[in-house]
Amino acid sequence: MRVFERDFLGNYLIRITVCLLLFSSCGVRRANTSQAAANYPTQISIKSRPDIKQDSSGNHPELTRKQKALRAAFIDVLETKSADLPFPDLINSIYEKKGYQPVLVQKFFSAQQLQTLSDCLDNSITHGLNPEQFFVTGLKYQLDEVIHQKSSDTVRIQRGLAKLELAVVNSLIRYSMAMQYGVTNPAKIYSHYATPTLIPDSSSVIGIFEIVNLKIYLDSIQPKGKTYLALQKVLKRLDADTMENEDSVKLIMRQKLVVNMERLRWKNKPADQKFVAVNIADFSLDVMDNNKSVLHMKVCVGEPGDKQTPQIGSMIHSVQINPVWNIPQSIARNEISRYASEDRYYLSNNNIKVFKKGKLIRDPESIDWSAIDVRDYSFQQQPGAKNSLGKIKFLFKNGSSIYLHDTPVKSVFKQGMRAISHGCVRVEKPLDLAFALFGKGEKYDQLKKGMESGYPRAKFMGLPQQIPVRLFYYTAWLNEKGGVRFGKDIYGLDQLVYDEMQKKQF
Structure with a gap:
């Protein structure tokens, strides 16, 4: 028939x-x-x-x-x-x-x-x-x-x-x-x-x-994002080529494309037109407005392992100008106490106050930091040129005490590998980011004046309108010319996603 x-x-x-x-x-x-x-x-x-x-x-x-x-x-x-x-x-x-x-x-x-x-x-x-x-x-x-x-x-x-x-x-x-x-x-x-x-x-x-x-x-229901379509185009070309000439490099590249297309299908983008996006694997920050980047800068993120920067979705609600840094116990135990034991003036030179059960210690130089239990003490770095948070930090609610902040050490942004922090995100252009969030006006003028003051005082300032922030992890993305760029999987997360996807392959 x-x-x-x-x-x-x-x-x-x-x-x-x-x-x-x-x-x-x-x-x-x-x-x-x-x-x-x-x-x-x-x-x-x-x-x-x-x-x-x-x-x-x-x-x-x-x-x-x-x-x-x-x-x-x-x-x-x-x-x-x-x-x-x-x-x-x-x-x-x-x-x-x-x-x-x-x-x-x-x-x-x-x-x-x-x-x-x-x-x-x-x-x-x-x-x-x-x-x-x-x-x-x-x-x-x-x-x-x-x-x-x-x-x-x-x-x-x-x-x-x-x-x-x-x-x-x-x-x-x-x-x-x-x-x-x-x-x-x-x-x-x-x-x-x-x-x-x-x-x-x-x-x-x-x-x-x-x-x-x-x-x-x-x-x-077909995904239509610019980045997704670009990755899909490369995947089609790669699959056609791999049929004739399969090698390990192409297989690794294919896996990276597959994993990042899956990440782009997740519905985790904010509904707002304007938001702050940090790509952890790219060490970059973009302020997005109507699907376009209106501000781009380098960032430093957490080291691999237990210091890695988590993926977070929240709202930036305020900033602290000339911030006080309440040093986490893990950093105090592993780093601050060691530096203090090697240099008795380390704490005073870095404007760090020491407290025991909430009471200020007047002469921390007299303490043998190699011989005491550091857990009995708390450390607080005061505002100033040496403050590790720089002159401003951007605050948003999360369960990991993570925030965006300035840094007094600007040379770190010249490095290619910038997974060097304890988990928080250091931003290259903090004043530009503040302007993008506050806009032109009296509040921004006060903020700028406070950051430039020779007598720094800590001050909180709320945003005129809360702005969504997303800390993502993409190892393939679009560059400035619209081409696909592949990045290093600094935390080894690509394999986790790929393995989970394979469980769905009946």
């Missing part, structure tokens, strides 16, 4: 069948869809059955025998396939309210609509993903089974349609979530991650059943 004739007969059969099944469901009363709350897919078995009123004998008088058989067939398939579905409770609830009908197949069955979905799943490799994690082979198999169905048994046809329906639901939900949220949850991957990140919920599933045009929907 020629392809045209086969497709024509297949489509003709399915349209007749769909009409028959639609007609057979007319006697069912349908309730409103309920919303079952869920975060991530769980595997359970379906226990509920159609909510149809029974008479005293337990029969369903509003359904014919054939109608009950058709519904029972769909329910049986749904129960069998439940463990493979994301959000199984919610999906069962939706189909229960819809009378256990293949609603998506009824809506989308045509060579164009479902073929478009199949093509999108195959094309997911251009997003660095494996099409099989969206069960593309199973979808194609069920579609082929329905098209070539030769039986006239409506119950058997219903089972085939149910299997195709659930294959469409399974693939479409998983693909939609991957494109819009990523396939991994960064909060479960990283130990130092405190950025608000949206994850799929029940509304994501319910929305699948409200799609009108499948092609338009699939086009709408």
